[in-house]
Amino acid sequence: MFKRLPGDEARNLVSTTPDTAVVFRPAVVKTPVFVTLVIYGWRFVSALVRALWRHPIACAIPALLGVLWVLYGWQLAVSVLGFVVLVLLAFAFLARDCFARLVGWRLLAWWRLVWVYRRHWRAVMEVSGLAKRINGRVYMPRLLRVACDGWADRITVRMLGGQAVKDWTDRTDNLAQGFGAVSCRIGLIKGGRLLLTFPRSDPLASSIPALPIPDQPSVGPVEIGKQEDGRPLRLKVHGTHVLIAGATGAGKGSFLWDTIRGLLPAMRAGLAEVWALDPKLMELSFGRELFQGRYASDPADCADLLDEAVSVMQKRAARFAGLQRSHTPTVEDPFVLVLVDEVAFLTAYQPDKQLRQRVSAALATLATQGRSVGVGVMAALQDPRKEVVNIRNLFPDKIALRLDESEQVDMVLGDGARDRGALADHISPIPELGAGVAYMRLETSPEPVRVRAAYVSDDDIRQMVALFTEREEAA
Structure with a gap:
């Protein structure tokens, strides 16, 4: 009549009336005292040996x-x-930095392990559904290690057998709230092990002033700001293409002008050229002297400039064929960076269908063939939908500033980026807090990184123009 559950017995039935719950008495197997003492003794010895091995000092x-x-x-x-x-x-x-690295962060990691994570681990795992109960036994993901630095706690976790990364990325909010953090980001270390990152503070909360112009000419990577962990943000522009997406006022211009600022010494030395397409006539026109005539704002002129870039690329490819597979900047063959501000206006919103087709074809050609011959593309836009920019997958490196919808995050950074912590739709719209803040996903690293670009003011751009024109007058 009743299905016998594992470990339960149907005897001692209290009542079978329709309005009374069926009660079973679980089977109890008494463990000898000697066996219990051996088990607890073994656990104590193994924990002691593990503590001596991991924390000898x-x-x-x-x-x-x-x-x-x-x-x-x-x-x-x-x-x-x-x-x-x-x-x-x-x-x-x-020696504050050395003390923090050798002693301070380790003490903080130990304290956070004891007081925060191990203390609440079981409750958070069960409530969030990451622990599994099978046949009356609870299986718990294992907390392996806690490491701290200046801005975050990094937790190494061993998943349960059969769990997937998505089981954890779907519960980032549960984990963050359970351990008292603002957010949680999840990365895969290797099969079965995850790295959970819980920020304790926000080093990117305040704006960053314009960085000094480099002393030596270089085509990159150029330093344009700061990463969330405090390290300098260096953006690769030579040998790749970059797509920047963000809502109005999100700070796309910061990435454009920081890149130009980092390339300025190379531009002065003749090792780099920046070709600017500025259909809005607002962002790049302020420093048009830097582009040496390679500036266009009218849609027809933009299409002509892109066709010229394609011609330069094809001529180089014909000369390099059979001789070299990568580009080294020289005065004869400088690195050419094509900057396109608001590319969606040229590829989707332009009423002239013929111009739209010319621009789209030229951008697709540059994005597929320009890397190896020293022609790069950096395009900025507001709307990342596929029907607006159908070549977005041709950009290896992608940057997502503040976006209006959560779905747009995966449109820009790729599927699953938001689940791994790229909350670009949560970036503050207040300029002082969120302008220039972005999540960046590089070709060499699939995990999104939170960054902030330095703010280049109008006075900084005037200084750049004056410095560049001094070189022209001296020449």
Whole structure:
């Protein structure tokens, strides 16, 4: 009549009336005391050995103090402890960065492990559905390691057998709220292991002033801002193509002008040229002297300039064929960067169908054939839909600034980018907080990285123009 569940017995039935719940008494197997003591003893010894192996210094210090206390009294033990504390304080004061790397972040990681993550691990896993209960037994993902730095906690986790990365990316909000963080990002280390990143602070909360113009000419990677972990943001422009998408006021111009600023020494040396297409007549026209006549705003002129870039690319390809497979910038064959501001106006919103087709064909040709001969494309747009820019997949490197809809994030950065933490639709619309903040996905790294580009003001652009024209007058 009743289906017997594993570990349950149908005897001792309390009631079978329709309005009364059926109650079963689970079978109990009494474990001998000796077996229980052996199990707990083994767990204690293995935990002790693991602690000695993972934290030898942290275990050696209290052990040494205990030996001194037993052999020579508590006075010597307290004196040695005080001396060690004074040495650590002096170390922290004189070499703060080194102390933080060797001692400070490790202590913080230990404290966060004990007080935050291990303390709430079971509850968060069960409530979020990442723990599994099978036949009355709970299977829990294993917390392996906690590491801290200046802005985030990084948690290494071993998934349960049979779990997928998507099982975790679908629960990033649960994990963030469960551990008291603003957000959670998930990356795959290797099969079965994940890296959970919980930011503790936001180094990109304030705007970044324009970076100094480099001293030496170089075509990249050019430094244009800062990454979320505090490292410099260097953008590769030579040998790749870059697509930038963002709503109005998101800061697309910062990425364009920072790139020009980083290439300025190479432009002065004749190793790089920037060709600008500015159909809005607002962003790039402010520094048109930098482009040496390679500037267009009228749609017809933009199409002609793109055709000229295609011609340069094809002539180089004919000369390089059979001789070299990659481009090295020279004065005779400089690196050419084609900047297109608001590419959607030229490829989708332009009323002249013939011009739309010319622009789309030229951009597709440059994006598929220009990398190896030193012709790159950097295109910016507001609307990333496929019918607006049907060649967006030809751009290896993609940058998503503030976007209006969550679906647009995956349109720009690729499928699954938002699930892995690229919340471009959550970037603040307040210019002081969100202008220039973006998520970047590079060809060499599938994981999105949160970055912020430096703000190049009108005065900075005037300085760049004056510096470039000085070179022209000297020549």
